[in-house]
Amino acid sequence: GKLILTKGKTKSTTYAMESNLLPGVAVGIVAAIFSAWWFFGNSKPSTASNWAATTTSPVAAQRKVIKKKAPIRVLFGSQTGTAEDFSRKLVAEGKAHGLEIELGDLEDFKLDDLKDDIKVVIAVVATYGEGDPTDNAKEFYEDMIDETHSEDSLDGIQFTVFGLGNKTYEHYNSVGRTLNKRFEALGAKRIYEYGEGDDDASLEDDFAAWKRTLWKPICIHFGIDPANIVEAAAQRRYRIQNFEAGSKESFIAEKNQAGYLFKKSSDSKVFDAKNPYIGKVLVNRELHTSKSDRSCRHIEIEISKDCKYEAGDHIGIIPENDTETVETAAKRLGVSLDSIFALYEGESRAAALGPCTVRQALRQWCDLTNIPRKSFLKVLSQYASDEKEKQHLLALSDDSKAQPYGDYVKENHRSILEVLQNFPSVNIPFDHFVEAVPRLPARYYSISSSPKEKEGTVHVTAMVVQFVSPTGRVHKGVCSNWLAHQPVASTVPVFFQKANFHLPKDPKVPVVMVGPGTGLAPFRGFIQERKKLFQNGTSTKNVFFFGCRARDVDYIYKEELDEAVRDGYLELHVAFSRETERKVYVQHLLKEREDDVWNLLGEQKGYFYICGDARNMAKDVHQALVQMVKNKLGHNDEQAEKYLTDMQSSGRYLSDTWF
Numbered sequence: 001g002k003l004i005l006t007k008g009k010t011k012s013t014t015y016a017m018e019s020n021l022l023p024g025v026a027v028g029i030v031a032a033i034f035s036a037w038w039f040f041g042n043s044k045p046s047t048a049s050n051w052a053a054t055t056t057s058p059v060a061a062q063r064k065v066i067k068k069k070a071p072i073r074v075l076f077g078s079q080t081g082t083a084e085d086f087s088r089k090l091v092a093e094g095k096a097h098g099l100e101i102e103l104g105d106l107e108d109f110k111l112d113d114l115k116d117d118i119k120v121v122i123a124v125v126a127t128y129g130e131g132d133p134t135d136n137a138k139e140f141y142e143d144m145i146d147e148t149h150s151e152d153s154l155d156g157i158q159f160t161v162f163g164l165g166n167k168t169y170e171h172y173n174s175v176g177r178t179l180n181k182r183f184e185a186l187g188a189k190r191i192y193e194y195g196e197g198d199d200d201a202s203l204e205d206d207f208a209a210w211k212r213t214l215w216k217p218i219c220i221h222f223g224i225d226p227a228n229i230v231e232a233a234a235q236r237r238y239r240i241q242n243f244e245a246g247s248k249e250s251f252i253a254e255k256n257q258a259g260y261l262f263k264k265s266s267d268s269k270v271f272d273a274k275n276p277y278i279g280k281v282l283v284n285r286e287l288h289t290s291k292s293d294r295s296c297r298h299i300e301i302e303i304s305k306d307c308k309y310e311a312g313d314h315i316g317i318i319p320e321n322d323t324e325t326v327e328t329a330a331k332r333l334g335v336s337l338d339s340i341f342a343l344y345e346g347e348s349r350a351a352a353l354g355p356c357t358v359r360q361a362l363r364q365w366c367d368l369t370n371i372p373r374k375s376f377l378k379v380l381s382q383y384a385s386d387e388k389e390k391q392h393l394l395a396l397s398d399d400s401k402a403q404p405y406g407d408y409v410k411e412n413h414r415s416i417l418e419v420l421q422n423f424p425s426v427n428i429p430f431d432h433f434v435e436a437v438p439r440l441p442a443r444y445y446s447i448s449s450s451p452k453e454k455e456g457t458v459h460v461t462a463m464v465v466q467f468v469s470p471t472g473r474v475h476k477g478v479c480s481n482w483l484a485h486q487p488v489a490s491t492v493p494v495f496f497q498k499a500n501f502h503l504p505k506d507p508k509v510p511v512v513m514v515g516p517g518t519g520l521a522p523f524r525g526f527i528q529e530r531k532k533l534f535q536n537g538t539s540t541k542n543v544f545f546f547g548c549r550a551r552d553v554d555y556i557y558k559e560e561l562d563e564a565v566r567d568g569y570l571e572l573h574v575a576f577s578r579e580t581e582r583k584v585y586v587q588h589l590l591k592e593r594e595d596d597v598w599n600l601l602g603e604q605k606g607y608f609y610i611c612g613d614a615r616n617m618a619k620d621v622h623q624a625l626v627q628m629v630k631n632k633l634g635h636n637d638e639q640a641e642k643y644l645t646d647m648q649s650s651g652r653y654l655s656d657t658w659f
Contacts, residue, residue, distance in 0.1 A: 072101040072218070073118050075109060077125035077137030077175065080441050083164055085375060086207055087124045090214075096229050097215050099222060107136035110143045111186070114157055120191060120218060121157060123179055126164040131174030135272065141175060144182045152187040158221065159183045160192035162210055167198040168614070191217050202406070204374050208399030238343040238352060240431035245340075249355035253340045260493055261356055261364045262318065269306040273442055276318055276493035279303050281486050282457060287556040295464040296518060296556060297484050300457050301492055307458070311450040311525030312501040312656070315458055316442040318493040319479035325369065326362045329417055335430045337362075343431065358430070367438045369478055371409055372416045374399060379428070379436040386425035393423060413469040443479035444497065446611060446656055448521035453528040458494070461521040461556070501609070501656045507533045507540055510606035512597055514621055516547030516575065516586050517554070519612025522656055524557060526609075527564055534569035543600065547575040547586040587620040591627070598632050607652050614657035
């Protein structure tokens with residue numbers, strides 16, 4: 001699937017490993033939208049069998065209901081679970097030092113809540129989008145930046161902040177940096193230095209380096225010797241209960257087998273990752289010709305009138321693991337796919353997961369194909385019976401070293417399931433596996449339609465991801481491959497995210513669009529909207545630079561584009577990179593038409609949009625624009641960059657790019 005990142009005055013869904021942004025939406029690709037169920041790495045293995053309930057003492061439920069108001073609160077703003085995972089590690093370490101410390105979800109806090117018996121705040125917050133806070137931190141963030149608060153609002157509180165982001169993008173760690181400044185501006189006193197992690201490099205290593213001396217000033221503040229570390233009790237977040245066939249729970253599991261584990265029962269008309277709309281597939285067709293060695297799908301999904309979006313917004317899709325992956329995982333874990341279980345958090349009687357079958361949990365709940373984090377490898381090391389394998393896993397999970405984890409895991413793109421198979425002596429209980437792996441995240445796509453064209457539907461243009469990893473494993477993108485095989489009338493859980501990637505409000509403002517390959521997606525919606533304006537008598541200037549390999553291979557939506565050109569509401573330029581010996585790309589066409597582009601952007605103050613590959617294409621296009629500004633205004637490189645930065649700041653240079 002495609003996780004979306006954006007750059008410039010742009011909507012950057014940096015679900016970077018806060019997203020397992022896929023080394024990038026997460027990846028900075030994203031992508032992902034659910035909280036990961038990471039184990040914080042300091043528990044000891046249960047003596048229970050692979051399918052037995054854990055005998056370790058449960059951790060008291062920490063979210064939503066807080067029985068005791070501890071003086072130290074670790075607050076997380078997390079989109080895909082990484083910040084929450086880091087926060088849980090801090091809570092475990094704090095308790096090991098003998099501190100009274102609790103976890104807090106920023107969704108449950110506003111500024112005034114910090115004044116209530118809290119003495120020290122440790123905020124662990126991720127940034128995504130155009131410097132946006134995560135969904136669970138939005139209200140807290142808005143409250144913190146409210147300038148009406150007095151300068152002594154947080155007097156008496158000490159704080160520190162760790163931010164998670166991806167340095168590839170312009171608004172790197174904007175939320176962490178802003179909150180860091182606001183805590184101080186509102187009267188809180190710093191107890192430890194600000195830190196931040198870069199998912200483009202090694203987020204976990206950055207976090208480990210930052211927290212290395214964290215506890216000394218905090219322990220001293222509470223009169224505790226930081227050298228004394230209490231042996232942490234064996235703790236697990238969840239306990240498992242298994243159910244026999246014929247039990248009430250087995251009937252519940254059977255009834256829910258065709259449904260979705262993450263779907264909350266709710267009458268709310270607000271659809272999000274926790275309450276997606278269950279849409280129906282209306283169309284699923286191939287866009288490439290038979291000459292292509294790749295696949296690109298056009299998918300139309302039915303949605304209700306309560307699902308609101310604009311052309312240029314993003315759609316979140318919650319996929320499922322394929323049958324082969326699920327069966328392989330169950331076999332490796334030594335569990336029956338039809339076994340029924342439920343997980344409970346702490347002493348709660350309400351199930352956090354289930355009752356459900358193992359099959360449904362592995363299909364809908366567990367992320368099996370992303371690369372594992374060090375915390376997961378550390379959990380595996382506890383269950384390795386072979387000493388050599390144990391030591392290898394401990395070396396891979398060592399927070400103080402970037403290698404050998406980088407070489408073995410990241411560079412080889414080894415998946416969670418692949419790593420589990422590479423260490424055959426690891427016999428991890430199923431319940432601990434479910435607890436330790438992250439939740440299967442949502443994937444994000446640029447919407448390729450306009451609601452003004454046809455209400456009640458949303459269109460997705462998805463390149464089906466498949467490649468061979470350096471280890472020889474065939475890697476299939478979870479969401480794109482799942483979507484590709486969804487038949488008409490099947491259901492797809494969806495929700496929508498606003499993007500800062502929309503047409504100018506004034507329809508007379510000219511637009512220049514650049515989008516090779518599936519980068520065409522949002523511009524298809526734009527062209528549909530400009531078509532409506534044209535049909536209603538409004539004159540518009542719309543220029544689109546598209547690129548593909550060859551016109552008889554992967555020229556997607558050719559008929560629609562030809563119609564738009566023929567009817568007079570689109571000027572189209574297509575770069576074919578494989579039709580001649582000279583590879584022609586969109587940046588080459590921009591340079592060839594520099595005078596026309598400058599007239600629209602420089603003279604008429606039009607809008608410039610780019611969508612597609614961030615690694616190469618977007619950088620090459622940007623350099624073409626830099627050269628254009630230099631040529632037309634006589635600027636040097638620095639002046640030309642400032643000119644384009646000003647365009648971004650004013651909202652006239654917008655990007656929607658991904659790795």
